[in-house]
Amino acid sequence: xxxxxxxxxxxxxxxxxxxxxxxxxxxxxxxxxxxxxxxxxxxxxxxxxxxxxxxxxxxxxxxxxxxxxxxxxxxxxxxxxxxxxxxxxxxxxxxxxxxxxxxxxxxxxxxxxxxxxxxxxxxxxxxxxxxxxxxxxxxxxxxxxxxxxxxxxxxxxxxxxxxxxxxxxxxxxxxxxxxxxxxxxxxxxxxxxxxxxxxxxxxxxxxxxxxxxxxxxxxxxxxxxxxxxxxxxxxxxxxxxxxxxxxxxxxxxxxxxxxxxxxxxxxxxxxxxxxxxxxxxxxxxxxxxxxxxxxxxxxxxxxxxxxxxxxxxx
Numbered sequence: 001x002x003x004x005x006x007x008x009x010x011x012x013x014x015x016x017x018x019x020x021x022x023x024x025x026x027x028x029x030x031x032x033x034x035x036x037x038x039x040x041x042x043x044x045x046x047x048x049x050x051x052x053x054x055x056x057x058x059x060x061x062x063x064x065x066x067x068x069x070x071x072x073x074x075x076x077x078x079x080x081x082x083x084x085x086x087x088x089x090x091x092x093x094x095x096x097x098x099x100x101x102x103x104x105x106x107x108x109x110x111x112x113x114x115x116x117x118x119x120x121x122x123x124x125x126x127x128x129x130x131x132x133x134x135x136x137x138x139x140x141x142x143x144x145x146x147x148x149x150x151x152x153x154x155x156x157x158x159x160x161x162x163x164x165x166x167x168x169x170x171x172x173x174x175x176x177x178x179x180x181x182x183x184x185x186x187x188x189x190x191x192x193x194x195x196x197x198x199x200x201x202x203x204x205x206x207x208x209x210x211x212x213x214x215x216x217x218x219x220x221x222x223x224x225x226x227x228x229x230x231x232x233x234x235x236x237x238x239x240x241x242x243x244x245x246x247x248x249x250x251x252x253x254x255x256x257x258x259x260x261x262x263x264x265x266x267x268x269x270x271x272x273x274x275x276x277x278x279x280x281x282x283x284x285x286x287x288x289x290x291x292x293x294x295x296x297x298x299x300x301x302x303x304x305x306x307x308x309x310x311x312x313x314x
Contacts, residue, residue: 020246023238024254030235032261035111036269037224037231039103043270045221047214049100052228054209056096057201059229064198064237077195080187088180088193089200095173096201098166105163108266109274112258113152113282114167119252119289120145121175129179141292148284154277190240198233252293256286 038056041047079085102111120142126132134142153164184193216222242251259282266272274282 016245017250020242020244020251021254023242023245024251025257027235027238027242028255028258029261030231030238032108032112032258032265034228034231034235035099035103035108035262036265037227038100039108040269041216041221041224041228042100042104045216045218045224047216047221047225048209048212049097049104050205050208050212051214052225053093053097053100054202054205055225056228056232057093057198057205059226060198060233061202061229063230063233064194067233076189076192077199079184079192079196081184084180084184085188085193085196086200088177088184089196090204091173091177091180092197093201093204095170095177098170098173102163102167102170105161106167107270107272107274107278108262109259109272109278109282110152110164111167112262113278113285114149114164115171115174116256116259116282116285116289117145117149117168117171118174118178119255120285120292121172122178123292125175125179126182130183138292138295141288141295145285145288145292148281148286148288151281151284152278153281194236194240197236198229253290256289259286 034056038052041052042049099111099115123134123138124142127134149168153160181193216225263274266274
């Protein structure tokens with residue numbers, strides 16, 4: 001099947017961009033609430049990670065069916081690339097599971113800083129996987145981002161907690177998840193992709209969740225459990241809406257708002273204060289990511305307005 005052309009990324013209407021940025025900011029709030037709720041459940045209420053992860057996907061389906069699908073195109077499993085869809089969904093399951101495992105032991109600001117490495121990994125892996133090669137400027141930005149994450153982990157200056165490695169696995173998985181989403185965008189509409197992810201997670205994780213199932217120790221844990229799917233589903237839907245109003249290169253820097261929300265949530269809910277290591281590493285990773293996005297915007301502008309050039313050399 002011939003891939004469908006992707007929509008143009010050149011959206012000049014300032015009001016549309018402002019709307020997209022607002023939607024992106026709300027999405028980062030939802031993902032903060034998702035991670036903070038998951039951390040509370042696995043640490044304070046001692047709910048098994050498999051159970052929390054499964055409920056997250058089941059709740060995603062339930063919330064989408066009640067609140068989202070009636071106002072949009074009905075969900076569909078008719079994919080031009082069903083095997084890739086299943087692979088993408090499997091990657092998302094692994095990513096979510098490892099992220100929730102790391103949240104049990106690490107602060108929210110630590111996990112989100114490590115996750116900020118994902119856009120840099122996407123740029124690095126896009127070459128061998130999608131044949132979208134980057135030049136030495138971007139490779140230097142990617143290496144700087146890795147150094148930033150090393151600051152957060154600071155091996156050799158204390159005990160390296162194994163949960164940081166779990167967070168790295170989740171970040172690597174999230175990068176692969178984004179690359180597969182980019183690939184599928186040329187073949188399937190967004191709602192097909194949106195349908196596969198929670199459905200696969202609910203089916204695959206069911207036996208693991210039931211095998212480790214335990215009733216929450218307090219009745220107050222049911223509301224956080226039920227909210228997991230709301231924050232996950234709503235966050236992903238807001239991302240889809242945001243990208244309808246502005247190109248990814250415009251929205252990408254606003255993912256770093258997550259550090260603010262995560263730091264606030266970590267302090268208010270768990271009494272965690274970001275360490276100097278985390279703040280220093282976050283600064284390096286964010287600056288590296290912003291530089292990478294700036295190069296991407298410049299390259300896109302050169303392709304649209306300027307003469308043909310070898311973008312891979314930038």
